[in-house]
Amino acid sequence: MRFTSEQRLDDGVLERAFTLGEIPGTLWTSGSAPAPLILMAHNNGLPRGESRLVARARHAAAHGYAVAAIDAPGCGDRPRSAAEEQDRADLRRAMRAGEPVDEIFESFIGPLVDKAVPEWRTTLDALLSLPGIGGPVGYSGWTAVGIRLAVVEPRIAAAGFFAGGYVPRAQREEARQVTIPLLFLLQWDDEGNPRQRALDLFDAFGSKEKTLHANMGGHTGTPWFEVEDGERFFGRHLK
Amino acid sequence: MRFTSEQRLDDGVLERAFTLGEIPGTLWTSGSAPAPLILMAHNNGLPRGESRLVARARHAAAHGYAVAAIDAPGCGDRPRSAAEEQDRADLRRAMRAGEPVDEIFESFIGPLVDKAVPEWRTTLDALLSLPGIGGPVGYSGWTAVGIRLAVVEPRIAAAGFFAGGYVPRAQREEARQVTIPLLFLLQWDDEGNPRQRALDLFDAFGSKEKTLHANMGGHTGTPWFEVEDGERFFGRHLK
Numbered sequence: 433m434r435f436t437s438e439q440r441l442d443d444g445v446l447e448r449a450f451t452l453g454e455i456p457g458t459l460w461t462s463g464s465a466p467a468p469l470i471l472m473a474h475n476n477g478l479p480r481g482e483s484r485l486v487a488r489a490r491h492a493a494a495h496g497y498a499v500a501a502i503d504a505p506g507c508g509d510r511p512r513s514a515a516e517e518q519d520r521a522d523l524r525r526a527m528r529a530g531e532p533v534d535e536i537f538e539s540f541i542g543p544l545v546d547k548a549v550p551e552w553r554t555t556l557d558a559l560l561s562l563p564g565i566g567g568p569v570g571y572s573g574w575t576a577v578g579i580r581l582a583v584v585e586p587r588i589a590a591a592g593f594f595a596g597g598y599v600p601r602a603q604r605e606e607a608r609q610v611t612i613p614l615l616f617l618l619q620w621d622d623e624g625n626p627r628q629r630a631l632d633l634f635d636a637f638g639s640k641e642k643t644l645h646a647n648m649g650g651h652t653g654t655p656w657f658e659v660e661d662g663e664r665f666f667g668r669h670l671k
Numbered sequence: 672m673r674f675t676s677e678q679r680l681d682d683g684v685l686e687r688a689f690t691l692g693e694i695p696g697t698l699w700t701s702g703s704a705p706a707p708l709i710l711m712a713h714n715n716g717l718p719r720g721e722s723r724l725v726a727r728a729r730h731a732a733a734h735g736y737a738v739a740a741i742d743a744p745g746c747g748d749r750p751r752s753a754a755e756e757q758d759r760a761d762l763r764r765a766m767r768a769g770e771p772v773d774e775i776f777e778s779f780i781g782p783l784v785d786k787a788v789p790e791w792r793t794t795l796d797a798l799l800s801l802p803g804i805g806g807p808v809g810y811s812g813w814t815a816v817g818i819r820l821a822v823v824e825p826r827i828a829a830a831g832f833f834a835g836g837y838v839p840r841a842q843r844e845e846a847r848q849v850t851i852p853l854l855f856l857l858q859w860d861d862e863g864n865p866r867q868r869a870l871d872l873f874d875a876f877g878s879k880e881k882t883l884h885a886n887m888g889g890h891t892g893t894p895w896f897e898v899e900d901g902e903r904f905f906g907r908h909l910k
Binding site: 660668 | 859873884899900903907
């Protein structure tokens with residue numbers, strides 16, 4: 433892991449960009465005592481520099497967590513294959529035309545998840561070897577990647593998932609194998625994501641401790657207090 | 672309003688029993704500065720002295736709220752009519768036999784709500800005239816009574832409802848007229864209360880700001896952290 437830039441932000445948080453082989457990432461920390469770690473991923477491969485993710489990451493870092501985000505293959509600025517570009521073009525066209533989009537989502541979100549999870553695990557290895565990062569480890573954000581990670585990665589102790597993104601059928605099946613404490617965040621009137629599918633997924637998770645939070649405001653309208661609720665959830669399980 | 676007993680509890684909370692005409696109630700307070708008020712009612716008329724309600728009331732009082740509970744007509748130790756006793760006996764028999772219970776619930780919960788709401792308003796008048804109680808006013812607990820109160824009583828500024836109780840058809844209709852901020856608490860696998868009916872009710876509320884929290888653990892298994900979440904909700908709207 434090589435740090436490529438570093439800046440101290442006005443909330444006292446240290447923001448460091450890193451590369452780990454081909455993986456570009458960002459680490460937000462504050463203080464020097466070993467901190468629990470939160471892996472933060474945006475649904476469907478939005479870039480790690482996206483402002484809402486950065487705001488959440490900085491808030492958690494200012495409250496005693498180490499927070500890391502990466503751009504997984506095909507996400508953020510990472511190069512995309514011609515097939516991926518074609519899938520995304522097909523998706524935009526189908527959405528504009530009001531046509532069904534599930535099969536297009538399956539064809540490109542499934543492979544994104546398959547490629548992202550090993551890179552998140554490699555990143556986790558590297559992060560836990562840094563001074564000042566102590567674990568335990570939580571995960572926040574992209575549901576499909578989080579389900580797979582929670583199933584294959586025993587170091588993930590608790591997870592907050594955002595329901596607003598396509599979850600491939602494979603991960604909907606795997607949901608029953610997830611047993612860690614979960615906080616599942618749903619936008620009740622998310623225009624692009626069927627509510628019943630999200631409720632079915634919440635029902636499917638195998639976790640004995642799982643909590644659903646649903647709010648109004650459309651896909652991007654999650655109220656800010658949910659950031660604080662998420663940190664209290666992690667506080668119960670990581671601290 | 673006449674205080675009939677008073678004791679200082681080990682958490683520093685002052686617990687006072689009162690009567691207001693025929694209405695028996697309890698008031699929990701701490702400190703002397705004017706505090707926002709929470710009216711706390713148990714679903715379906717459980718007594719105000721029930722241990723889970725008392726624990727919630729004391730916690731909120733210790734954190735700066737004045738909290739009041741009453742036994743409304745037919746609730747707690749208040750006398751019941753022969754018809755009410757018959758309805759409750761019918762309900763127990765139907766439940767044991769696995770027969771439908773909606774119509775029995777309608778026949779006795781509906782009138783309980785009709786009689787409870789005016790007494791809560793009378794109590795609210797008296798409470799707000801006391802020194803040390805400043806408003807604004809929140810409501811917590813029994814959904815059916817809370818819906819009617821939120822519709823007819825403009826002094827209720829925010830409400831937390833517990834989904835685990837029968838809501839008469841009249842209040843399910845009135846839900847659309849509720850516009851105050853809401854926190855709706857659902858036990859996902861509540862054996863006696865159909866989940867879909869609770870989700871439909873959440874959907875029906877007219878409030879622009881409404882949040883659903885769902886947890887595992889059956890009807891009485893609400894995790895304690897929801898008490899703290901509820902107080903943060905009131906903190907956003909009453910403080």
